[in-house]
Amino acid sequence: MFLVGKPSDTIEQLINRISHLVRLLLEGFELSDTPITLESVDDLYEHFDRDQFFLIQDGMLHLSKNGQNLVGFDEGDLIGIVHSFDLPLPVLRTDEYVELIPIDRDRFLRHVYSDKRRQHYWSHFLVCQNALLLNYLADTFKTQVRPTAGFQNIQPGDVIIQQGDPAEHVYTIISGEADVFVDGVKVGDIGEEEVFGAMAVFTGEPRSATVIARTPCTIMAVPQHDFILLIEAQPKAAVNLIENLARRITLMNQQLIDKE
Known part of the structure; x- marks a missing residue:
C-alpha cells in the first residue's frame, strides 16, 4: 500500500502493521489457486459481486475519486473489505495489468471468527485502517492549510x-x-x-x-x-x-x- 505524497513515519508504521496483520489473518485460509487477471478497469465492482474481497498477487490497483488516485494497493494487500458491504465509496481501478485472488466474504469472516486470536487480529486490522485514514487526513490537512510565510x-x-x-x-x-x-x-x-x-x-x-x-x-x-x-x-x-x-x-x- 502507498499513499499520495511522502508518508510520515507514523503512516509507514501503520502500513507495515496492516500488511503483517493481513498475513496473520490469512494463515490457515484456503486461497484459490487460479488468480483473476485484469487490465484497465475503471471500477472493479462493476465486474464482480460485492460479496468478495481480493488479495493482490501482482500488479496494482488504486482507490480513486473523481479521476484522482488517492491510495495505491499492490502485492499482498487485501482490498474491497469496505466495498463488499455496499457503502458509497471511491472506486477501485487500474490502468495496468493486475492479478487478484478472489476471497468470499462470508467464508473469510467465518474463518476469522472461528479463532479468538484471529478475532483479535481482525479488530486490530480495522483499528489500524481507521488510524491510517485519520493520520493521512491530518497530514494532508496540515499541508494544505499551512501558510508558506x-x-x-x-x-x-x-x-x-x-x-x-x-x-x-x-x-x-x-x-x-x-x-x-x-x-x-x-x-x-x-x-x-x-x-x-x-x-x-x-x-x-x-x-x-x-x-x-x-x-x-x-x-x-x-x-x-x-x-x-x-x-x-x-x-x-x-x-x-x-x-x-x-x-x-x-x-x-x-x-x-x-x-x-
Missing part, C-alpha cells in the same frame, strides 16, 4: 505595498508601525499584529493604497493562495479579519471627513 525586516521609509500593484501577498506586522496612503494622502496607520493587504486578494483588483514603514518593522508575508486556503479552513480567522477590515474602513472614513 516569509518574514521580512523593513526599514523606515520602505514601501511595503505600492498602490496599483497586483496583490500577491497578505501581510501582518509582527513589530513596528506603518502608514497608509491613498493618492499620496495619509489615510491611516497600521500597528503590531494587524493584517493588511487582504482586500485586494479577495477582490482580485490592484492595490488600493500604499503602505510605508514608519518605524523599523518585521512583517510576515503569506502568498495569496495559501492565505485563501487558511481562511477556508479556519472560519474564525475570516470573521476576525472582516471585523478588522470594518474597523479600519470606519477609521479611514472618519479621517477623510475630518480633513474636509
